[in-house]
Amino acid sequence: MKRKRLEADPCPVARSLDAIGDWWSLMIIRDAFDGLSRFGEFQKSLGLAKNILAARLRTLTERGILAVEPGAEGGAYHHYVLTEKGRGLFLVMVALRQWGEATFYAPGEPHSTLRDTQTGDEVRRLTLYSADGRALRAGDAVVRKV
Amino acid sequence: MKRKRLEADPCPVARSLDAIGDWWSLMIIRDAFDGLSRFGEFQKSLGLAKNILAARLRTLTERGILAVEPGAEGGAYHHYVLTEKGRGLFLVMVALRQWGEATFYAPGEPHSTLRDTQTGDEVRRLTLYSADGRALRAGDAVVRKV
DNA sequence: CCGTATCCATTCCGATACTG
């Protein structure tokens, strides 16, 4: 899966992608945010081979993004749940979702939506703000190398 | 690169990942946001094989995320620049960056930073808001299937 | 139901050589 270890890269984007930047890992994390936690649930949802799923769950666990918890009701089988670090990927998922909504769907074409738990309304679009509160767009911010 | 086409998937996250959810594509897009545009610039920055880079640039162009522009000063060689669709990935990159900053760096460890072009200050942390203006965290929003 | 192990086809990726 890895071309080269980038754990020491000075760019946070590179380190993030080093940890979760492959297709199946991102899809597993998406499903985990949707509440899936069991091996079979992921497999059914994603339709990938079991050996691949097992490998991905293992590396995600090793990297502290998922954690293994004992089965709830005395069941023999355990659950894979997002850790605090894993839940930190929430906004990455939201950003991917909103880009997909804006880019790949014709007006009126149905798709799943992200909704406020309290009210059931759709959430707002993500916005980046400057320190003094101006909304920033792609050209309004630049990366400063270390 | 593709296990299965998910262009028709009802989940926007899946469609997004289908388009850009591999490691090198994300890194190329990162560099494109940093202003790189020439073949050799990407190759030097990323250190990947030229055939792989050529293949990625081709698919990103086919998918409308990058566009080929003629060389600026009458130069023979063209540039790869983000399209409007590609610039829409700005918040995805910001989210990946902020997660990486929070997750992989020890306090005080230096890393590149994202700064407001006008003031030079670091940008705020991304925040998701509900329709009525409450800040939402991971558990406060759920995906409603179509 | 949850995984591991194995086999096999495909793809990825790096390195190199070659053309314009």
Add this chain to the structure above:
DNA sequence: CAGTATCGGAATGGATACGG
């Protein structure tokens, strides 16, 4: 400098069979 062509090793991914 900007690619294309090719080769070989490694990893991916699907399918299946097997044990807890």
